[in-house]
Amino acid sequence: MKILVAVKRVVDHNVRIRVRPDGSGVETNGVRMSMNPFCKHAVEAAVQLAEAGAADEIVIVSIGPKQSNDVILTALAMGAHRGILVEADQPLETLVIAKLLAKVVEEEQPDLVLLGKQAVDDDSNHVGQMLAALTNRPQATFASEIKLDGHALEVTREVDSGRETIALPLPAIVTADLRLNTPRNAALPMVMKARSKPLAVRPVAEFGVDLSPRLTVEKVSPPPERAAGVTVNSVAELAAIIATDVNEMEAI
C-alpha cells in the first residue's frame, strides 16, 4: 500500500499569538513555526502502518513557502520515504489547497491519504473532506483508531456523542484526531538520514490550479479581553454567589 500524508507548517501551538494592531492578521514574523500537531498524528499513523508491514511507501506533501521544507524533513525523520513541496508564497484558501492535493493524488495514486483533521492556525477542518469530494473517495474524519483489513479500513471516529466505527473501501481519505497515537520524536540519526531522502520542490504554478481567493478577509481582531475578577475566601461565599447566579438565570 502507498500512503500520501499532507502536512502543514503553522505557528507553533505553544506560541501565544498576537494580532497585528492594524487588523491585517496574526503576526507570524519572527515567530516559532512547526508542523501542525494533527499532521504529526497523521504521519505517525502512516509510519506505524509501514512498520506493521501494511504500507511500503509513504510520501509527504506540503504546500507553502520554501521554509515548509522543515516540516517535510520532520516527517521524513519520523520514517516517511520521500517528500514533495508545492512551493507557494501567498496564503491559499482551503479549497485551493484541496485542488492542489487532488492533483498530487492524481499523480501519485496513493491507496490511502492521511491528513490532520485541522490546522491550528485557521482551525478550518476542511481539507481532508474537500479532497475526498474532489477525488470521489470515501472519507473518515477525526480518526482515533485505524485498522487495515485486507483492502478495507475500519476507522473509529471521535464524534460529539462519543465514538463511532465505520468501514471504508480503499482508496480512501482519513483525517487524524489527537488520540490516534503518540507521535514519535525522531532520533538524531533519523534526522540526519532525512536530509538524504528525496525531496522534490515543485512551483505551485505547475499544477494549473486557479489560486485566487474566493473570500475577502476584512479584518482580524483580538477577542474581547476578560478582566480579572474577585477571589473569595470561603466555600460558603462561593456557594452564595453560585446560588444567586443560578436562581437569576433566564430559563431557555
Next chain:
Amino acid sequence: MGVLLLAELDNGALSASTARIAAAAAQLGPVDILVPGPRAAADQAATIAGVAKVLHAKEALLADGLADLLASLAEGYNVIAASASTTGKDVMPRLAAKLDIQPVTDIVAVEGANRFVRPIYAGNALETVTDPQQKHVLTFRASAFRPAASGNAAPVETLDTEIASAARFIAAHRTQSDIPDLSTAQIVVGGGVSVGSAEGFKLVEALGKTLGAAVGATRAAVDAGYAPNDWQVGQTGKIIAPDLYIAVGISGALQHLAGIQGAKKIIAINTDPEAPLVKIADVALIGDLFEILPQLTAELEKSGVKR
C-alpha cells in the same frame, strides 16, 4: 432563494442546537430544514419559529451520502448551512468542494447577508470575512446563538431519495449518561487533570448534578482516561458558551481557553492563584478541590438551588 439548513440530530432525535442554528440561518433568509432521520424529528423541526418548510429524508449517517443529498437539493437555495458539530464539519466541506464553493465555517456572528465572523487560532483572534460567492456553504457554532422560539407548524415534505454511501456504518459507541448536552448547556462544570482520576471526576459530576449542569473536561484529563472523549472542551473538543462555567482544577492551557471564551461567567477553583484560568475568572476560590467540592455541593444542596 433561501437557506437550506441541515438539522442536527442526536441518536435520531432532534438536537437542541437545531433551534440555535435555525435562529442564525433565519438572519439570511427563509429557512427550509432538511431532517435525514425519523419522522418524529422532522415533526419537531416543524415547530421551530422561522422555518418555512421541513424536508424529511431517509436516515443518512455518513458524510458522502449526506453531501450528495444536500448537493441534489442545492439548486433551489443560495445558502446551505449546518451546525459546526462533528456532523457539520464532516459533511459541509465535502459538499462545498463538490459545488466548487469555499465554505465559511464556525461562524459566531452574522454581520450581513454575506459578512461573517469566525474565530481562528483557537479563538485567540477573530476573522471577519465577506463571501461574494453566489452560493454560500456555512456552518454555525450553535453555542454562539440564542435558540429560535417554538410554536411554529411548518409543512413537512417527504423526499423520496435513495442515499448511497461508499463507507459503511458499523457501530456507535455512545457515552451513556443523563447529563445535559455540553454544547448547549446553560451551566457547565469542568474538571482538569488535577482531578486525578475517574473516581475524582465523580466529585465534579456530583456538583454538576446539583446544578443541573453539563460536565466537561480538559484534553489532559481525557487523555489520562479520567473522562470520556465527548466531554472534552477546547480547540479540538467542544466549544461551549454557558451562562456559568465552573472550572475545577483547570490551569487553563490555551487550547482549553479556546473552548470557553463564550462563557458569560467563569468561576475557578484551583490551588494555584497564578493559574491562567484563575487570572481570567470572574470569581476564584483558592484551595484543594477535594476539600472544596464536597462542601460546595453540600452547601448548594442545602440552599436548595432550583433549576
